[in-house]
Amino acid sequence: MGINTERDIEANLQIGPTDQAMVRIFVAAGEFEIPMDFEPEEAEEIAEEIRAAAAAARKMKGRR
Numbered sequence: 001m002g003i004n005t006e007r008d009i010e011a012n013l014q015i016g017p018t019d020q021a022m023v024r025i026f027v028a029a030g031e032f033e034i035p036m037d038f039e040p041e042e043a044e045e046i047a048e049e050i051r052a053a054a055a056a057a058r059k060m061k062g063r064r
Contacts, residue, residue: 001007011029018024023043027034038046 009029011027014024014026014028016024018037020037021040022037023040025036025038025046027036
């Protein structure tokens, strides 16, 4: 499975601060729960990657 492979799976995504001063990305799909904790600086890097991916996707959408 890769980034371009579509799946018919529903998942819930939650993002927020923890009481341990971390940023948690929490993914729940069916009976699976995946908590991922990041230092604030790591979370900011992830946010930058998401913004860059959104900008690239926006450009690709304009070429269709």
